[in-house]
Structure formats: structure tokens, C-alpha cells
Amino acid sequence: MKLEELRYGTELLKRGFASMQKGGVIMDVVNAEQARIAEEAGAVAVMALERVPADIRKAGGVARMADPEKVLEIIDAVSIPVMGKVRIGHFVEAQVLEAIGVDMIDESEVLTPADEEYHIDKTQFTVPFVCGARNLGEAMRRINEGAAMIRTKGEAGTGNVVEAVRHMRAIQGEIRQIVGMDEQELRARARAIEAPYEILAETAKRGRLPVVNFSAGGIATPSDAALMMQMGADGVFVGSGIFKSSNPEKMAKAVVEAVHHYTDAKLIAEVSRGIGDPMKGLDVHELKDEERLQERGW
Amino acid sequence: MAGKKVGVLALQGDVSEHIRAFEEALGGAGAVVPVRSPADLAGCDALAIPGGESTTISRLIDESGLREAILSFEGGIFATCAGMVLVATGISDTRFAPLGLVDIAVDRNAFGRQRDSFEADLPVKGLEAPFHAVFIRAPLAVRAGQGVEVLATVPQGIVAVRQGKHIVLSFHPELGGDLRLHRMFLAGL
Numbered sequence: 001m002k003l004e005e006l007r008y009g010t011e012l013l014k015r016g017f018a019s020m021q022k023g024g025v026i027m028d029v030v031n032a033e034q035a036r037i038a039e040e041a042g043a044v045a046v047m048a049l050e051r052v053p054a055d056i057r058k059a060g061g062v063a064r065m066a067d068p069e070k071v072l073e074i075i076d077a078v079s080i081p082v083m084g085k086v087r088i089g090h091f092v093e094a095q096v097l098e099a100i101g102v103d104m105i106d107e108s109e110v111l112t113p114a115d116e117e118y119h120i121d122k123t124q125f126t127v128p129f130v131c132g133a134r135n136l137g138e139a140m141r142r143i144n145e146g147a148a149m150i151r152t153k154g155e156a157g158t159g160n161v162v163e164a165v166r167h168m169r170a171i172q173g174e175i176r177q178i179v180g181m182d183e184q185e186l187r188a189r190a191r192a193i194e195a196p197y198e199i200l201a202e203t204a205k206r207g208r209l210p211v212v213n214f215s216a217g218g219i220a221t222p223s224d225a226a227l228m229m230q231m232g233a234d235g236v237f238v239g240s241g242i243f244k245s246s247n248p249e250k251m252a253k254a255v256v257e258a259v260h261h262y263t264d265a266k267l268i269a270e271v272s273r274g275i276g277d278p279m280k281g282l283d284v285h286e287l288k289d290e291e292r293l294q295e296r297g298w
Numbered sequence: 299m300a301g302k303k304v305g306v307l308a309l310q311g312d313v314s315e316h317i318r319a320f321e322e323a324l325g326g327a328g329a330v331v332p333v334r335s336p337a338d339l340a341g342c343d344a345l346a347i348p349g350g351e352s353t354t355i356s357r358l359i360d361e362s363g364l365r366e367a368i369l370s371f372e373g374g375i376f377a378t379c380a381g382m383v384l385v386a387t388g389i390s391d392t393r394f395a396p397l398g399l400v401d402i403a404v405d406r407n408a409f410g411r412q413r414d415s416f417e418a419d420l421p422v423k424g425l426e427a428p429f430h431a432v433f434i435r436a437p438l439a440v441r442a443g444q445g446v447e448v449l450a451t452v453p454q455g456i457v458a459v460r461q462g463k464h465i466v467l468s469f470h471p472e473l474g475g476d477l478r479l480h481r482m483f484l485a486g487l
Binding site for chain 2: 005008010017019044045079098256260
């Protein structure tokens with residue numbers, strides 16, 4: 001094997017990394033101690049953050065990439081992959097996270113967007129990206145920019161699963177509509193939803209997104225997590241739901257169990273017993289338009 | 299290899315990719331089934347242990363009661379990436395106890411982080427042309443015991459071994475579309 005012929009950062013390596021996360025739970029953590037709790041509970045990866053989304057909502061102001069010091073502390077604490085969030089369009093924050101060894105970058109609407117016109121050109125990076133989407137058009141555009149994983153957005157930091165359900169249903173339903181379309185119909189649909197034709201055609205052929213599709217944004221209980229799995233998610237992100245609950249260790253383990261046995265209602269009942277209070281949560285209908293994080297990104 | 303029944307450990311990781319690859323390698327002459335409980339393993343000639351997070355899969359093996367079933371399984375085992383860590387006799391960290399089915403000592407994440415993941419054309423013993431191997435946060439065998447045949451190495455260490463019917467790889471043959479290692483494994487059952 002000639003070392004000079006090694007290839008890094010290929011699409012296969014990026015999508016392959018995402019495939020290894022399937023059937024797993026990725027948890028938001030803000031320090032090394034939380035990261036260890038997540039790993040111990042069976043998380044497949046952690047998302048290193050300055051604050052969980054519920055606290056970002058409370059704090060207000062501009063939400064940015066976490067301090068690299070904090071991310072490195074988390075990287076040192078665990079052996080599972082560590083992900084980090086950057087602002088939409090902020091390719092330098094992404095370069096910084098790549099430089100310190102983050103395994104996957106989330107170009108996230110939870111942070112304040114840095115570019116209101118362009119998302120990051122993710123093909124320029126060695127590490128893979130995950131991006132949020134509310135509908136098929138958004139998912140197709142993000143994949144076209146190089147995203148190796150899609151997560152339905154939901155409404156982060158609310159502990160309310162309703163938007164996660166809405167977005168998963170939207171994407172699955174739109175895929176069901178395009179399966180069986182002929183080329184002319186697919187071209188018309190591609191124009192209508194502003195999606196690149198080739199990626200839409202591949203999606204129609206496979207009957208699913210060509211990359212791994214996780215659910216995120218509002219998952220707060222083991223039943224919420226299993227709900228998203230039964231609706232067809234490949235795995236789940238749990239943000240504020242773990243460490244804003246009254247017993248994070250127990251909640252973390254229970255959510256992992258529920259995802260692994262998502263069709264086993266008896267087991268979900270068992271792990272949900274006496275689990276303590278989930279995060280308090282917000283009614284998304286009471287949010288003002290500018291408080292809806294899902295509207296960021298397009 | 300006709301009529302073989304291959305189980306794919308379906309707890310976490312790239313399970314569907316493994317199922318698809320074995321279905322293609324068998325070419326309709328056999329069956330591929332997901333294995334989630336000891337009962338699923340009954341009647342299988344082989345078990346594939348996929349890539350994923352080895353710590354997570356190890357916990358799930360214990361919870362689902364599969365540890366005993368896998369330890370007493372008499373068929374061949376096809377283990378990739380996380381699977382290599384799981385079947386080893388020794389591993390570099392103490393987060394979980396491996397199954398100890400194949401006499402190798404393994405370093406987890408031996409090449410570094412995701413940015414260090416790579417593709418390479420790898421000469422493999424028994425294959426005429428090099429194999430296009432996909433290494434993703436891959437482990438590495440640092441020691442292989444007697445009775446373990448080394449099939450491929452990189453400068454850092456051992457990346458493919460065979461012990462009896464078992465084939466153990468630190469890379470992902472289920473991702474590249476090249477099924478020669480799957481066929482080599484099926485032929486050895």
C-alpha cells in the first residue's frame with residue numbers, strides 16, 4: 001500500500017461515517033462530565049456545545065460556535081465521536097472545528113446565522129457535515145452542498161416533539177409522492193421545490209434520502225424518541241431533553257433503550273417508569289416568529 | 299456457498315449495508331436475516347458483526363442476551379471495524395469486555411479521528427488485485443496469536459485476519475461495492 005495514494009475526506013468516507021451512527025442516539029453535552037454520562041448511557045456520539053438549545057433561547061443575543069477549549073475538553077473525555085455546531089454559512093467556524101479534530105460538523109439553525117444567502121460549501125472540508133431540513137427541497141439542497149447526514153429540524157430547545165413530527169412527515173410524504181414519477185414529472189417537481197434534479201431522481205429511485213436521516217428538535221422522552229424511530233428516522237439527536245431533565249443519567253439510558261427497542265412498547269414502558277421530570281418544555285404556538293429557530297436556513 | 303444463511307447483528311451501525319452486501323454476494327442462493335435476539339441466530343451458518351460504535355454495540359449484545367449465544371455459535375463470523383474490536387481477545391481500553399473469539403489485540407480508533415479516515419488500495423492475501431478498503435475511525439490489530447492468519451497490513455499494523463472460518467477486518471467491505479472478501483468468507487464456511 002502506497003501511503004501517497006491514501007484518499008481522505010471523500011464522499012464515501014463522509015456518508016460512511018454517518019451510516020455508522022444509525023440506530024443510535026446523539027446527545028448534546030456542555031462539559032466533560034456530561035459527555036461521560038452520555039457515553040456511559042450508550043450514546044453513539046456527543047454534540048459539544050457552549051449551551052444546550054433551551055439555554056440558548058433563554059440567553060438571547062448572538063449564539064456562536066463553542067469555545068474550542070470546551071470542545072477539546074469533551075474530545076479528551078470520551079472515545080465516541082464528538083460533533084460540534086457552527087453558524088449557518090460560517091465556514092471559518094467550521095475550519096476551526098475541523099482543525100481541532102471534531103468528527104462531524106452540524107451547520108445549525110440553533111446558532112445565529114452568519115450568512116443569510118449561502119450555506120457552507122461542505123465539499124471543501126475533510127470532515128462530514130450534518131444539516132437541518134424541514135422538507136424535501138431543503139434536504140436536497142443541503143445534500144447538494146455536501147451534507148453527509150440530514151436531521152429533520154423540529155424546534156430545538158422546546159421539549160415539544162410536534163415540529164419534529166411535522167418535518168419527518170413532510171419529508172417522508174414528499175418522498176412517497178416522487179416514487180414512481182417519470183423523468184418529466186421529476187424535473188417539474190425538482191423545479192417546484194428548488195431541488196437539484198439528479199439528487200431528487202436518486203431519492204425517488206431509492207425511496208429514501210440518499211444519506212442517513214436523523215430526527216432532532218424537541219425530543220424529550222423515551223416515547224418521543226421511539227415515535228421518531230417508528231416514523232422512519234435512522235436515529236435521533238437529543239438536545240436539551242437529557243440534561244434539562246431531573247435525572248439525566250436515567251433519562252439518557254432510557255432514551256437509548258427506547259431507540260434500540262423502538263417497537264417494544266412494554267420495554268419503553270419499563271424504562272419510562274419513575275424517570276423523573278422531563279424538561280419543562282414550550283408550546284411552539286406561543287413562540288413569536290423570530291423565536292422559531294427552524295425558520296433559519298432555506 | 300449455495301444455500302447459506304447469514305445473520306447480520308442488527309443492534310446498531312451500518313446494518314442495512316451489510317445485509318445488502320451479503321444478499322448480493324449470495325446472489326439469491328441463500329438468506330440474510332437480521333439478528334436481534336438469540337433465537338434469530340439459530341440456524342445461521344454465519345454472523346456478520348457490522349461497523350458502528352463498539353461501546354454501544356457491546357452494551358446491546360449484553361442486554362439482548364446475545365453474548366452467550368455468540369460465544370457458543372459454531373458458524374463463521376465476519377467482523378468489520380467495530381466488529382473487529384468486539385471479537386478480539388484484548389482491547390486497548392477498558393470500557394467493555396470483548397468477546398474474545400479471535401486471538402488478536404486491538405487498538406480502538408488507531409488512526410485518529412474522522413479527519414484521518416481514509417480509502418486505500420490494499421493488497422490482501424488470497425486476492426489477485428488490491429482491495430479498495432474504506433477505513434472509518436478504524437481499529438488496528440497490534441498482535442495476532444498463533445492460529446491467526448494475517449491477510450493484510452498497513453505500516454501501522456494488521457488490518458485483516460482469518461482464524462478458522464472467521465474473517466476480521468478493520469475496514470468496511472460493505473461500503474465500497476467490492477464483494478470479493480464476502481465471497482472468500484462464504485467459500486470458507
